[in-house]
Amino acid sequence: MTDKHQQRMAAKKAVMDAKIAKATEERGILILMKGNGKGKSSSAFGTMARSLGHGKRCAVVQFLKGREETGELKFFRDHPMVDWHVMGDGFTWETQNKEQDIATAQKAWETARPYLSNPAYDLLIFDEMSYMFKYHYLDVEPVVEALQQRPKHQNVIITGRTMATPLQEIADTISSVEDERHAFRLGVKAQAGIEF
Secondary structure, three states: OHHHHHHHHHHHHHHHHHHHHHOOOOOOOEEEEEOOOOOHHHHHHHHHHHHHHOOOOEEEEEOOOOOOOOHHHHHHOOOOOEEEEEOOOOOHHHHOOHHHHHHHHHHHHHHHHHHHHOOOOOEEEEEOOHHHHHOOOOOHHHHHHHHHOOOOOOEEEEEOOOOOHHHHHHOOEEEEOOOOOOHHHHOOOOOOOOOO
């Protein structure tokens, strides 16, 4: 049994070593975190923590969230290598004002766009930006163009349930978080440290 396991692992290692040897390009990537499940933003912020551990400069622009008391903001806001912008007015069903939502989205994009041309930043997170395209608050084409012209080393993560097709066409990594069950539908109230 041990010999079979060792043979199987040796074969797997050979396959993985060959794949690693083929990956020679060095550049930043565009990651899309989508799906109805919980954890898209949390994954992005976990990646940011990893980047900060390597001394990388990061920026976050939150397009939808309007809360200033989230755990992630409290944790990262004083970090010298993080710029954090809470730009949203809250969910669309809270504002109920399309003109205001469009103006807020445009203001958030005006905050986000300069980062895409600033080589000092290694990782950008555009949290819940995808909704801006779903609700037609922003045009996707200028965003795609800016993403394609960003500094070569720069990584970008965009989160949100759905992703515009043009973003998916240029993305390097797309992860989908599925929703099999959520405590809220079981009647459990949102809580600090889990939902915000």
